[in-house]
Amino acid sequence: MNAIYVRLTFIFLLLVLFFIKPEFESVTDPELLAIYIFVFFIATFIHLLSKIDNKNWFRLDVMFLLGYGIVHFQWPIMFSISGIYPEPFAKVSMSSFYVNYGTWLGAVGVVSWFFGHSLLATKTVPDIVEYSFNYKKLFWLTIILNGLFLSTAGSDYLSGGVYKGSGGSAAGEGISAYFQLLLAISILVITAIIILNNKNNFKINSMAWLLNLDKKYLFLTISYILLFLSIGDRGSAIQVIFAFLILFGSLIRSITFIELIIMCVIGAILLTLIGLGRSALDSQNILSSGVDNFEMTSGYDITLELANSIRTLYSTLSAVPQYHDYFYGKLWLDKTLSIIPFAQNIYLQLSEDVAYEMGSSAYITYLKFGLNPPSGEGTSLVADIFINFGLVGVLFCLFLLGMFFKKVENELKLQQNYYWMIIAALLGSMAFYLGRGSLFEPFRFIVWGLGLSYFFVKRRRKSV
Secondary structure (H helix, E strand, O other), rough: OOHHHHHHHHHHHHHHHOOOOOOOOOOOOHHHHHHHHHHHHHHHHHHHOOOOHHHHHHHHHHHHHHHHHHHHHHHHHHHHHHHHOOOOHOOOOOHHHHHHHHHHHHHHHHHHHHHHHHHHHOOOOOEEEEEEEOOHHHHHHHHHHHHHHHHOOOOHHHHHHHHHHOOOOOOHHHHHHHHHHHHHHEEEEEEHHHHHHOOOOOOHHHHHHHHHHOOOHHHHHHHHHHHHHHHOHHHHHHHHHHHHHHHHHHHHOOHHHHHHHHHHHHHHHHHHHHHHOOOOOOOOOHHHHHHOOOOOOOOOOOHHHHHHHHHHHHHHHOOOOOOOOOOOHHHHHHHOOOOOOHHHHHHHOOOOOHHOOOHHHHHHHHHHHOOOOOOOOOHHHHHOOOOOOOOHHHHHHHHHHHHHHHHHHHHHOOOOHHHHHHHHHHHHHHHHOHOOOOOHHHHHHHHHHHHHHHOOEEEEEEEE
């Protein structure tokens, strides 16, 4: 499709959405929701049609849109099309009076993302730059980080007991959290390097190519994935798998639409079983417990946990700006300060701020549970932006995010700059879950990943 017509279509869809903008607070209207959902699907179809020449479907944009769509539109689809309401409703929303506006806001945000994505043209270059890497230092650093993490995470976390209510806390606090984060980023960087080092070795058979990769890397990565899946920590395993598949699909062999669908269905079922099994109060392994506790009551079940993140947007709308003014970027402090270890704690000690006003997830948790929460509520992308800068922020920030995704996709195709390959792997590792995260969620990953690649990887580049 002509790029100009695509951009004009997205502008038109934004104007349509503002023409049918709902009241900020109103009774849930299934017909109104259906219109916003229809706009979302039309915009998505136009976006995908504009990239019809790209045969690879495991892409950054597709992964982001899958996650964003599930988070911001699955429950509205269940409301408007299937007549399904959450029981109890409070699990998803603090108030049903913000569902219309929240769905509209999600549609406005994603169309703005599409518009930003469409503005950057896809470029071509005559020659792809070839890279040669020596990652021995980074590999041994990864081994050391793995040992440090295992020795500090605690038996309750490593046994999965933390998810079964046996006390203790997940490896999200103290020095073990930093070891785990550095370990995850290090493996992602090595994954990108391994694929770049072997991209010209692919013949026909994907499995043969995979088995010919560095055996030490394969053993380390498979052990890492199995460890976290056995614990019940799905996120760490997903990050490595998604980064690998995004780079594989872009640099090695296109992943077809059918292959994507099969992967999504199998992956969603497996992760649902792990999620159910990790919280089951029995002595069975995670998968057995998950199978015993799994009940398929509708076709929405396998993505329901991700879809439930929409409650954070409704919670935000019920409080901001009616009871609290916008935070104007203050709730991004946790993500921006996180690039410096322990900087958040130092900041809190030197300032008069409170911890729950440093991040949107902390503030949304405070809204629901007060000062002593039994668990975290999390956040969602639109809620994270809205709570800081309102509707204007959603339009502007998602527009810029769309441009950033397109920039990374372009650089991944051009293969001219090694560091953009690393950024693609790191962004790809969290693209699917970015819909239920903060706008600055990838910030620390990218900064630390580039740092590790700069100091611990020797590289040589030459034009073919």
